[in-house]
Amino acid sequence: MNLKRIRTMGLVAVAAVALAACGNLKNSSFGSSSTSQTTTTGSKTTTTTGSTDSEFYQGVIKKGRYRTSKSRGVNVSQNDNVMNLKSFETGLLDVSKKVFSTSKYVYQEGQYINTSTVEKWLGRKSKSNPDGLNPKSNGKTGANTRNPIYLQQLEEQDYMIQSGSKLSLGGVTIGLGMNSVDYYTKVEYGATYETDISTTELTAQGKKMANTVLQRLRKKSALKSVPIVLALYKQSSNDSLVGGDMIAYVVSKNGSTTVNNWTALNWKNYVFPATSESKNSGANSNDESDFSSFKSHVQNFFPNLSGVTANAHYQDKSLKKLSVNITTKFYSETEIISFTQYLATAAKRYLPSGIPVEITVKSANGDIQSFLARTAKGSSYYTHVFSDQGDN
C-alpha cells in the first residue's frame, strides 16, 4: 500500500487537542433499553454498551464482544498526525448527531466497507486499481505539476435502530479526510516533499469523490435506501498541534445516488496562546484573554510549571470546547493534590463558562497526574488526582 507512509512523529507529542470529544459520560450506568443488560459472555443476543449521557451513542455488542469495524486499523496507517485521526472520528460523530439522534440511534463501527475496499479506494486510480478515488499519476514529481493524493482517509460509521432485541440499520455516515498538504517522496525512502492543496480544491475533489462513493454504496442491497451522510474533513498538516476540521456535510435520502446540497461547516481548532505562526484570527479575543488570565495565575502559583496551553474548538465563531494541557515538573503527590484543588478554583474563576472544559495535568514525560472537567451546564469542576502512575 503506497499510502502507508510511516514516518517519525515527535512533532505532535508536545500538546494540543483536536475536535476532542470532551467525553463526559457522566454517571454512566446501564442504557435505558432493557436489552443493554444482557451482556453475558456467549450470549447470542445483540446488546449495547449502555450510556446515560445523551451526548454519546450506545455501542453495539454482539455475543458479548464489541462489534469492531470491518476496516479496523486502516486509518491508523493513513495518519502521520494522530490529531487527524482522533479529530476526524470525533468530528464525524458530531456531524452524525445532527442527523441521527443519540437517543434513537445506536452506534456501530462500519460493517459494509472492509479493509481491502478502503485500501483500494484510497489508492490512485490505475489499471490494477480501477476503483481508486485518487487521480492517476501523471508521471510528474513537481510539487505543483504532479497529481496529488487528495483523499487521505475514509471512515464508515453505522447508526442502528433498536426494536426489542433487534437492531436494524438506520443510517450510515461516510467521512472523507481530504489533504490540505500531500506529503510525498520522489523515490522510495527519499526526502519528503509537499504539495499544498487549497481548501477550494480539496472541497471540490471531496464532493466529487463523495458522489462516487455514494453511488457505489447504493449498489449494496443493505444500503439501497437508508439515509447516508457524507462528510468532508480537511486534514491539518503534520506539524500542526491541532487536528483538522470538518468542512461540509450532506444527507442523501430516499436512496438518492447523487448529492449536491452540501451544508458548509465553519468548525475551527485553535491553540491558545496564539503563536506567531498561528494568529488565531477566527478565535474570540475575549476567550483568549480569559485563558491568559488563567495561565498567568496558574504559572505564578507553582514553581516548575513547564507549560500551559489550550486547544479551543470553535463552531461558527463561537467557542464550543476548551481543552487545557498543563505540563509540570512536580514530584510530590501532595503538591499535585494542592495544585489540582487550586486549578479547580482558578478555572472556575477565569475560564469561559457555558462550554465543556477539560484540563489535564501531565508530567514532563507524559504521564497524567490529574485531570479536571466541567460540562457545558456544570458550574463546578470534577477533579481526579491519579496516583497509580509508575512514572519513572
Place this chain on the structure above:
Amino acid sequence: MNLKRIRTMGLVAVAAVALAACGNLKNSSFGSSSTSQTTTTGSKTTTTTGSTDSEFYQGVIKKGRYRTSKSRGVNVSQNDNVMNLKSFETGLLDVSKKVFSTSKYVYQEGQYINTSTVEKWLGRKSKSNPDGLNPKSNGKTGANTRNPIYLQQLEEQDYMIQSGSKLSLGGVTIGLGMNSVDYYTKVEYGATYETDISTTELTAQGKKMANTVLQRLRKKSALKSVPIVLALYKQSSNDSLVGGDMIAYVVSKNGSTTVNNWTALNWKNYVFPATSESKNSGANSNDESDFSSFKSHVQNFFPNLSGVTANAHYQDKSLKKLSVNITTKFYSETEIISFTQYLATAAKRYLPSGIPVEITVKSANGDIQSFLARTAKGSSYYTHVFSDQGDN
C-alpha cells in the same frame, strides 16, 4: 549524599497502584472559608487552595504561590521505586486524617525541616555526620553482617488552623520510611546487593528513630507544644508492583519528648490477579473472584486487550480502595468511547461496591485513553474519554 542511589527503573513501569489517594475531589469549588477566594497574584494574604471534599485538606497559598516544602525534592532521590514515594505521601495523609480533621485543618508542606537537615538525618551516623539516624558503618559488606540503612525517607507535613485570615500551626506529622530491603553496592558503581530487614527489626529501629526525631523537633520553639504525629512506613522492594504500607503511628501531645504507645496499622496493598509470587494471603477471596469476573468479561468484550490488573488496598483485612489498570492496543476513538461505556456497566455489575474504585485505560505506550471512578458512596461511575493525547 551517599544515599542517592539512582538506578534504572523499568521494573515499575508496568502497572500497579499504591496507597493511592483515590482522589475524587468531586465537584470542587471554592473552599468553605471566605479567604480561599483571595488568590490574586501578589496578594499578601495567606489563602488556601479550596476543596469541598472532606476527603482532602485545603492547601496553603502564600502571596499567590503554593507554599512548597522546605525539603522539596529530597524524597525523590531516595526512592528507586516511585510507588514508595507516592504511597508514603498518601499514606501519611491518611494517617494524619485520623488526628487532624480535614474540616478543621489546612495542609501545608513541611516548613520546619529543610533539605540539608533531612539529608543529614538520612545519612549514617559518623564523625562528619553526628546527626545521622542510620547506624555507623561497621566496615563489613556481607548482606547479614553489615549495618543496613534502615531509614530510607523522611517527610514532614504541617497541619494549620485557620482563624480569620491567619493560619497558625496546629500540628505536624513526621513519616519515617523504613527499608524492608536495603540495596547497597560494595564498591562505587558496583553490583547491587541486598540486605533483608525483618518487619520486627525495621519497626523497632523506626520507633527508636522516631523518638530521636521527636526530641530534636521539640527543641524548635514553634514545635515545642503542638501535637506531633509519628508514623512508620515499610518500603516495598524495588521490584514490587505496589507501594509499601503504613505500619504504625503514635501521637505526641502536650510537648512530650518520648512516645511509646504506638498503634499498629494493618494496611496492605495487593495486586489482582494474584501471581505465584504474590499469594495475596491477606486479601479477601470474594474480592478476588469479583475482580476475576470483571476481568474475564472485559477481556472477552474487546480484541487486543493487553492487560487487566488491579491494586487493592486493605485496612484491617477489609478492602478500602480498588484501582484497576487496563492496557489496550486500540487505535480508534470510537472504540475507546464504546469500551469506556461498557466498562462503566461491567464495573458496576462485577466490582465490589461501597469502596472507591478508579479505572484507568491506557495505551501500550502509557498514554491515558479514558478513566472511570466511583466514590465509596456513589452507585454510578464518572467516566471521561481523553482525546487530546498526542500519542505517537
